[in-house]
Amino acid sequence: MTALALTRATLTRVLRDRTALFFMVLLPVAIIVVIGVTVGGFDRFRVGLVTDAQAGPVARELAADLKDASALHTRTYDTAADARTALRRAELDAVVVVPSGLDKDIQAGRSVTVRVLVEPSGSAGHAAVSSVSAVVADHAARLQAARFAADETGGTFDDGVAAARGAERAASPIVVRAETVNGQSDFLPLGYSYSTPTMLVLFVFINALAGGAAIVQTRRTGVYARALAAPVSARTLVLGETVAYLLLALLQSVLIVGIGALAFDVAWGDPLAAAVLVTMWALVGTGAGVLAGALFRTPEQVHAVGPALGIGLGMLGGCMWPLALVPDWLRGVGHAVPQAWAVDAWTTLLSRNGDLTAILRDLAVLALFATALIGCAALALGRRLTTDSGS
Structure with a gap:
């Protein structure tokens, strides 16, 4: 079994799961519509x-x-x-x-x-x-x-x-045209341009965490132990699962971006910067999901703790309301989680017409989060697989 074969098997299993597809596609779109309509009439x-x-x-x-x-x-x-x-x-x-x-x-x-x-x-x-x-x-x-x-x-x-x-x-009417030059808005645009990027940040992370239950279930059923009995290393299994979760995170991101652009007319800003930001956030979610699969003992624990943790971090990081509205101390605490840096980057792209260079600091911080999460996930899952197979 190669890493690519494990990746293919994981993707097939998830894409056949109707519950997983509901949380990946339908639920985020439904909440995007609700929040977009709510904040669009201000x-x-x-x-x-x-x-x-x-x-x-x-x-x-x-x-x-x-x-x-x-x-x-x-x-x-x-x-x-x-x-x-x-x-x-x-x-x-x-x-x-x-x-x-x-x-x-x-x-x-x-x-x-x-x-x-x-x-x-x-x-x-x-x-x-x-x-x-x-x-x-x-x-x-x-x-x-x-x-x-x-x-x-x-x-x-x-x-x-x-x-x-x-x-x-x-008579020729006098037309007043408003144009913001070097805008410094700390808020995302109202309507769907507010709800779509924040829900992308929220749900990619939540679904990645919830997806860790599949890794836990695979561990408990002994699939990894049987694979390790063959000439397959733990590193190969970790790589295969990591690539699978990265592809799932990218798939959900692309779906939300596409639906936002086509159905809700959301402008995602500079294409290159938006693509790099989506990829970086998918890496953050991947690390969180694989780490959850390595640390939790049962799928029920993942389902109980994962979504609650994801929602809590999303609230702290500004997915539910702009951090510009909260006190300075709470804004500082919010930036201890990666969600805040992702929302800041989207604000720069959508409200300030920023480009890739304008969000380099946010991307650098997200890269540190992704590296730390993926590194810890790889070590923890590799140790867990070795321990499980030995027992």
Whole structure:
């Protein structure tokens, strides 16, 4: 039996295991979707819109502008009471009540107040007011231009509105383009660009740890002992298992990267840097998985301790929330685990447009973790195989 044959046998066994495939593919994608949707709406405000069914064209146009605003996610309500109820239930950030007599007041030249209701203790509601005010101000500017056009030409207000709309369409709008130069953001982008890289870091490590149960089971069934009875060295067995777990970690990484790019439009930054980072993290996971297979005595121990340990290290390393939000002492403790360095590297690639040279320090630290884990795993598994075969 060669190392390659053992690698092939391990890969075949894992890929035929439906439970393993569920944890490798389906569960990470499901959590990516949930977290991506959850954190993807932080820059949009939920606004309830109350309009009169008999509203005139000016009121309908204001309602349409609010619905089209990119910063607002609007939902129309028939009555103000229904909208207030949704606001009290925290289903909305704010409620916009369009006055029923808006068109008549505007045509008569009277000032109109558009009410925006928010919860006093809700910070999101007060931020939503700013976005609503911007839309209302743009609409008011159009109406002022219509009033001016009507006064100058002696026509009706409706004629002035038509003239203002025509001028607005004909004029070249001023486009504001925001571009971050040498960005220094400590946060991953919102949405799927946040959940996908962090879940890659989390699940590659967790699945590698859980996969150590297969090594424990193989030890207990005496497969390694029988192999060592043949002219096969313990070093060959260790190499075969290590290569198999590395390929499995790379396979899961490629699946998450591909699904993130194709299904969720995640941009992974510089291709070379991303590939090196994925490979380095797969090596870290490989070392952890093989070490778990060497240290634990039963598969049940691996299943009980491995996922819990992986989740705990992921939380400590910033897979669940940015380390930039925690106190300095906790951030320092977090960087005692490899997850923090991997998340830092992804932040540099995705939020700062970094390249391979920008993450060299993170890669160097991950390389140290990988070397230590794989080295300890090889020594521990080799000693375990020799001890088991001797007994």
